[in-house]
Amino acid sequence: MTTTDNPYNPDTEPDLYASYAAATGEQPKSRVKLVRLSDVKRERIDWLWEGYIARGKLHVIDGDPGLGKSTATADLAARITTGKPWPDGQPGCIPAGVVLLSAEDGLGDTIRPRLEAAGADLDRVVALTGITSWDEEAGELYERMPALPGDIGRIRAAVEQVGAALVIIDPLMAYLGGDVNSHRDQDVRRALAPLAKMAEETGAAIDLIRHNNKGGGNNALYRGGGSIGIIGAARLGFTFARDPEDEHRVIVACTKANITSIPQSLAYRLVDSPEHGCARVEWHDGPVGYSAADLLAASHESADDRDDRNDAAAWLRAYLMDNGGEADALTVYKAGEKAGISRDSLKRAKKRAGVKAEKGGFDAGWMWRFDDEGSTEGSTKGAKSAPPQGLLPSLPSVLPSEDPTRCDRCGGPVWLGSGKCQGACP
Template identity: 40%
Template sequence: MADLSDFNDLAGRAGAGAVAEQIAEAIATHQADGKKPTKRNGASRGPASSMYVPGDPEEYRGNRLLLQRASDIAPQPIQWLWPQKIALGKLTLIAGDPGLGKSMLTASLAAHVSTGRGWPAGGGACPIGDTLFVSAEDDPADTIRPRLDAAGADPRRVHIVTGVDSTDTKGNPERRLLSLKRDLAAIVEGVRSLSGCRLIVIDPVSAYMDGADSHNNAEVRGLLAPLSELAREIGAAIVAVTHLNKGAGGSALYRATGSLAFVAAARAAFLVTRDKGDPDRRLFLPLKNNLANDANGMAYAILETKGVPFVSWEDAPVSISADDALGRPEEADHENTLADAAEEWLRDVLAGGPVKSDDVKQHAKDAGYSWSTIRRAQAAIGIKPKRTGGAGAEGRWTWSLPEGEESNQMPLMPIE
């Protein structure tokens, strides 16, 4: 038994207890003499904190867990930008269809922060501070600044990111769009140069993913985890804006464009939608809130001053849920609605060019579509899979939009 180095073999022959015994023996030996445990079958078992596990790559064997005793952690209350809604030091997501005033809403948030005026409907005090605005869809001069003025913001406390000075792959200077992959350190530096940043707006978050696949859960998590850590480090609320997909049925949580990891990474998420009973009324409703038990939403209208639109909040909260506001399709229409949504989703996935069929299948699974639904959408659009690379093991099937439907969007990154 002592000669076995494969824990699976050992467990199969002698049971899990024998594995535990061997591990305990190695740890005890190491602790007793401060030396590395003896080799077994020629493989050094290393120190207890980097114990050899058969099949574990060499470069991972020195990895160690970082442990912190709970009793050594001082409890801290949640700090709020907007009490019970948007927390400082956390990532918040706002999702909605185009044309509903999401960018005007973020201008309103910046106005509250820059002046310290209280939140609407008795929503509590707002800490005064600076806002960092990252916006790819609106021009700073003719759109963002006028909307900030219309919202009553102090423009001296709002700072708009217009690009990043960097170097290209050849070492030449370049000015480019901010990247959430490459520029977190630059964001920290920029924030620390301000007197007291309380809010960072990223609108839309998909514009700054630097080629990451927005339909891939792992890639989205890899991008948003450092962003969440950044929020915690600088103590500012990060509000990321995204669009809605055309899915129907099920929870409103699944309507945020791209991977569900967007909603999962955010500590709070809100839906912006039109009131079905009043086309001029907009609803700002909670999709999720991991930090507070707040089920109430808000309502607002888009008014104008000197031809510039701004958000006018109502004086009372609303209790309608996001699911009810979006509405569920009638059962008889559900299949047709789902088919339309799947077609639009598939066009979005293939908009940047050919995608491996295995990747399409994984994206569909992540988005909550069955493979049979996607196959029907494929046939409806007229997508004809093509095999590239020959008929052998190196060949692969790819999906592409029919000629004439391609766009200039950046292609999706492959799933590893």
């Protein structure tokens, strides 16, 4: 195969079309649009929340019902309308509007209370509840739900009216038009491509919320309902799942990142807000050491595996109580082996048992003791303002970590499934 030095020159296009007409005797019915990349202005991703929410991009949020996905997105909407800092401590954005499309919750008894509990500026939030159309056969007006892709122009009008930085579509499946088969890749891409274009042109981020399907599988990308084309159209995807060690806590882990490195996983709890008659989100202080793969593996864990972990945690608590609340790690391992509990099982049981590992001194070994502060080994105090993975500064040298959820080199959190550092270690 030979190559020639023939750079594209847009000035020659008329000559090409004239040659086509001369050769065929007819004018071309279509024309190819070419863009020379040297003429394209280089741009950076415009982040609302760096690493997590990008302006002008589609995002997909997957999770089972009952995890508080809608409550969490209401919290994010409140931060956008007020400019409050993001859950990981990053500075908030310039206050902007939010457009909500919610098919499952009432405005007065659910959505407004959630937003108020989160501290939102309600004047900046609008709900697109319906489209009024004319029924020619009946000769009267009727109201219907917005549908994708037919009503994207109307969604755009709402975005422009309130200066929205975020559009939440909850759930996506309720807003796909009647002629869109959510399990057919071609239909889904036909519906979402113009939505992505609208996002790019307006600068609004789009959050598409889905419920998980009932299938299993080993890849978190396939857990969301509908065609794989849905997550394929998104630039960032996240899964919400219960913490395998704490049923009252929800982990938010990234499943896909096309425009950045995988951001750190976060966690929250739903707490009661009696004055508003609803729940609100309380974010965990700092990133947590679970990846989407970890959460998927935990969901497939057998009852026997859970019983083994509970037994190991119970033994560890009893052993430390019998030894004044602390013991060196090597002694714990030896005692555990005599009791039929492996070293790996004990390491995994520490968090459930409320035990932490601390270095006794430069020349001393690791000590296991009860965590008086109530923190867990997956927490990282002081990391609240840490930027996303890939943007972390170089970390100072620290003592190696014996903790399986901490990096041996830098002491930061690791992905539990692979043991790889979430930070900037080479």
